[in-house]
Amino acid sequence: MHKQLLIIGHTYPEPSTTAAGSRMMQLIDLFTAQGCMISFASTAGISERSEDLATANISTHAISLNDASLNVLLKEVVPDIVLFDRFVTEEQFGWRVTEVCPNAVQILDTEDLHFLRKAREEAFKKGIAVTEAILFTDTAKREIASILRCDMSLIISEIELELLTHTFKVPSGLLFYLPLLVAAEISEDKIHALATFRNRQHFVALGNLKHAPNVASVQLLKQHIWPKLRHNLPQAELHIYGAYAPKQIQEMHSPKDGFLIMGWAPKISEVLENAKVQLAPLPFGAGLKGKLIDAMRYGLPTITTPIGAEGMFKDENAPGFIANTWEAFIEESIRLYTNEPIWATAQDRGFNILKNRFQRSFFEVSFQKEIRHLLNTIHQHRRKHFIGQILQHQSMQATKYLSKWIEAKNSKDR
Incomplete structure (x- = not known):
């Protein structure tokens, strides 16, 4: 044509x-x-x-x-x-x-x-x-x-x-x-080459910071979620990646609290392959969330909200957890970060979602x-x-x- x-x-x-x-x-x-x-x-x-x-x-x-x-x-x-x-x-x-x-x-x-x-x-x-x-x-x-x-x-x-x-x-x-598409099914060789639970560390949050839902997510992390997570996991850090961070977000950077505004990541694959859990507490939004697709591609489980999961997966096959309250969000984040069998199940679910729902060939x-x-x-x-x-x-x-x-x-x- x-x-x-x-x-x-x-x-x-x-x-x-x-x-x-x-x-x-x-x-x-x-x-x-x-x-x-x-x-x-x-x-x-x-x-x-x-x-x-x-x-x-x-x-x-x-x-x-x-x-x-x-x-x-x-x-x-x-x-x-x-x-x-x-x-x-x-x-x-x-x-x-x-x-x-x-x-x-x-x-x-x-x-x-x-x-x-x-x-x-x-x-x-x-x-x-x-x-x-x-x-x-x-x-x-x-x-x-x-x-x-x-x-x-x-x-x-x-x-x-x-x-x-x-x-x-x-x-x-x-x-x-x-929908958002993945070009090909993830091979077993690529899955085996990914970093394991024990070789990954820290939490990560992603998103263009001109986008209002992502800004709201970072604010929620800073004010309500991260202080309690850090209290329970004092060695963990939260690395926030995203282009075009406004001044109000940049000023949240606090190494002593493990809350790090990292800016734009030229190679997001390196970030996702080495992080242990993605936090996506989206309080509003629409469409599909590219950050969740990307995380699944690199074997990274995610804690999100019903808005974040909308149109992608439901509770029973979530590549992590869907939390309806901030208390549940914090509890499930700790569980996913510290429990290897639960983490591995979440990772497998992510690969299956991409395989069964978002293949370009479909x-x-x-x-x-x-x-x-x-x-x-x-x-x-x-x-x-x-x-x-x-x-x-x-x-x-x-x-x-x-x-x-x-x-x-x-x-x-x-």
Whole structure:
């Protein structure tokens, strides 16, 4: 399938710092395997940690908000497929794609459901159980409208798929379940080469520290969890890794308390192969947690919350423990850290979860088939899901005309 794919990225992918970056590179690999020629455009700048897309023969293009630069690029590339990275990107640029390339298949990669994460964050801040979060928000209206406008939306979690289809009645024909993936089954040789329980030490916590759930996790560790863990395990340390730590997190660094803010880890594999237990006390969030996938790959058991485990595993097969209270979190952390048989069972469960749920081979063929089907039947598909065409209508496109007004004003001011 020699087709042109244009990805409009919220940012340039940083797989070494974020799960979202790893997710984008997985999508690029899937489309490359289909023979797509790929272009990548973004309003963001390229950072020192951005993936070098040129090495994968991907051309990169700078575009601007409220500007015709994307129109020019669309006419140059003439994409068969346009992939939007998160719904805000579709809001900003989807109408331009529809105007210039009306026959291009439009795909939204949700990453996670932003409205779900935001609603849970609001509930957490107000001291309300996240299960009682109010989901019917303006952000939900915007994100679901974006999903309805697109020909396909990639959903990373089965929980989110069920929420969209059952609670919000989004047609299942617009959604495709595509979780975080592992490229191949972990071999027995690699498992045996990993450090054993007795050769590992210390706790670890991971996550990009621009991401609100990760910041909240570190705060909980510092204030509520680590003091009690350290009291029971005085020789243990907690090493916190993550890029872009704000000042409030950096100031938590305390070697005398064994609470160490380590910053960005260029080779996260070395961290995960040598740590004994991962702590992931996520109080809110959505989607799948890349830190848990990574930990399982390197045989590292995890203590997490129901939010952390959501869409990945349940109590009976958790690669560690799922704790519903902070007291249970602390108790299970001590048990996992000190009990070798329990630790070994948790490690095995992690390998089994990756083997049975997240293998790339489980999804690649069906994804390719669905893309080909959309390319061949796009007009029939859009007639079947006519609500998306209604939302593309000019009376619904306030974003479009606001953008055109700003573009005209900017042009006049130059």
